[in-house]
Amino acid sequence: xxxxxxxxxxxxxxAVALAAGALEVEVRDEAGAALAEAVVIAKPVGGAPASTAxxxxxxxVNKRFVPHVAAIQVGTSVRFPNxxxxxxxxxxxxxxxxxxxxxxxxxxxxxxxFDKPGLVxxxxxxxxxxxxxxxxxxxxxxxxxxxDGHAALPDLPPGDYELEAWHYRMASGAGKPxxxxxxAGMSRISLTVQLAAADRLLPPLE
Amino acid sequence: MINTASLSSRMMIFFSVLQLSLAGITxxxxxxxxxxxxxxxxxxxxxxxxxxxxxxxxxxxQQPVQAASxxxxxxxxxxxxxxxxxxxxxxxxxxQRRRIKAEVMMMIALxxxxxxxxxxxxxxxxxFPHATLLAKALATGQASGIAVGRHGxxxxxxxxxxxxxxxxxxxxxxxxxxxxxNELSGLTGLTVSFLAGTSGAPWRFAASxxxxxxxxxxxxxxxxxxxxxxxxxxRQSSMTPA
Numbered sequence: 497x498x499x500x501x502x503x504x505x506x507x508x509x510x511a512v513a514l515a516a517g518a519l520e521v522e523v524r525d526e527a528g529a530a531l532a533e534a535v536v537i538a539k540p541v542g543g544a545p546a547s548t549a550x551x552x553x554x555x556x557v558n559k560r561f562v563p564h565v566a567a568i569q570v571g572t573s574v575r576f577p578n579x580x581x582x583x584x585x586x587x588x589x590x591x592x593x594x595x596x597x598x599x600x601x602x603x604x605x606x607x608x609x610f611d612k613p614g615l616v617x618x619x620x621x622x623x624x625x626x627x628x629x630x631x632x633x634x635x636x637x638x639x640x641x642x643x644d645g646h647a648a649l650p651d652l653p654p655g656d657y658e659l660e661a662w663h664y665r666m667a668s669g670a671g672k673p674x675x676x677x678x679x680a681g682m683s684r685i686s687l688t689v690q691l692a693a694a695d696r697l698l699p700p701l702e
Numbered sequence: 703m704i705n706t707a708s709l710s711s712r713m714m715i716f717f718s719v720l721q722l723s724l725a726g727i728t729x730x731x732x733x734x735x736x737x738x739x740x741x742x743x744x745x746x747x748x749x750x751x752x753x754x755x756x757x758x759x760x761x762x763x764q765q766p767v768q769a770a771s772x773x774x775x776x777x778x779x780x781x782x783x784x785x786x787x788x789x790x791x792x793x794x795x796x797x798q799r800r801r802i803k804a805e806v807m808m809m810i811a812l813x814x815x816x817x818x819x820x821x822x823x824x825x826x827x828x829x830f831p832h833a834t835l836l837a838k839a840l841a842t843g844q845a846s847g848i849a850v851g852r853h854g855x856x857x858x859x860x861x862x863x864x865x866x867x868x869x870x871x872x873x874x875x876x877x878x879x880x881x882x883x884n885e886l887s888g889l890t891g892l893t894v895s896f897l898a899g900t901s902g903a904p905w906r907f908a909a910s911x912x913x914x915x916x917x918x919x920x921x922x923x924x925x926x927x928x929x930x931x932x933x934x935x936x937r938q939s940s941m942t943p944a
Contacts, residue, residue, distance in 0.1 A: 589869065
């Protein structure tokens with residue numbers, strides 16, 4: 497965290513006038529390795545929770561959820577098409593959204609509206625190796641890091657934001673506020689997150 | 703004549719004494735040798751038995767761990783864990799306990815607190831009492847060991863409950879009874895006793911093989927060298943050649 501602070505402060509001090517509204521965030525673990533599939537959220541300071549009526553899709557392909565990690569805004573309705581030639585039984589027992597889509601083929605399953613913020617872990621009742629993380633955020637601007645650990649937050653309206661990062665290998669289901677306020681002129685920020693031991697959260701890989 | 707007789711009798715006495723001495727030395731030597739080798743034999747048997755004993759205990763823990771893992775993966779059970787309904791969770795735990803023929807079953811939340819306990823009629827909220835086992839389960843995914851419970855000794859196994867991320871841990875305790883000691887005794891050729899004790903209280907026998915029970919009956923003060931346990935929740939197994 498101190499590193500994130502330091503980097504953030506450094507960047508704030510060195511800030512040159514760059515195009516306001518676009519921010520690139522880099523997420524690394526404590527060992528310095530770039531973290532893919534991290535969710536980066538810009539929360540407006542003092543802003544009201546934001547929701548949407550957007551839709552999103554989480555596929556099931558070759559007994560895997562695609563994508564493995566999804567960040568969606570509160571209110572998003574998600575489709576769960578099954579592209580395998582076997583049935584799946586998608587479920588979540590996570591408090592923000594408990595649901596089950598019992599054994600189905602194709603696109604017959606109902607859409608699911610994620611109406612509360614927080615982490616929802618998806619599984620399949622008949623395939624233990626299937627797991628997906630849906631991070632439901634109540635802020636308007638968020639993004640996922642790519643394989644280099646970079647996420648772009650475009651279209652950031654002017655204002656004060658606090659940056660938050662979450663990764664599925666963190667011990668907690670909640671994102672960690674970075675303590676960094678995004679100010680005008682910032683273009684790049686580096687965040688460090690602490691990961692839990694791999695076996696705390698993940699089922700064994702198949 | 704007298705001289706001759708006296709010489710022969712002196713010779714006879716001399717040889718008799720010599721023979722007796724030799725016999726005495728031989729007997730003493732043999733005794734010392736036999737005693738030494740018997741003790742060595744006993745020590746060897748104990749060491750071998752101890753290895754077999756530990757191995758069997760390890761093997762015996764595999765089956766409960768596997769069975770517990772199967773039960774903890776049961777979808778209906780996971781649904782009841784996630785359901786936030788204490789009474790339903792407790793009855794589901796008790797049902798699983800019956801299926802597996804365990805003595806006690808507990809659900810441990812991610813924070814290490816017991817959320818339901820079949821032995822205490824469901825009253826959860828306290829920290830899981832066997833901290834060492836929980837630490838091992840946190841570090842390696844699962845754990846098994848012998849624990850002192852309310853009604854004696856348990857073989858306690860801890861396995862994760864996944865939905866599909868870990869939502870808690872299931873602890874199952876199987877009573878360690880005389881039958882277990884008998885079985886171990888039969889396989890190791892040793893008398894086997896399990897002793898349980900908590901801090902400040904003397905050791906008590908939790909389970910014993912037949913030979914160990916007989917030995918205790920024959921000599922009420924046996925064994926003599928057991929001290930009061932130090933620290934809480936300790937266990938010891940005692941073994942002597944059968």
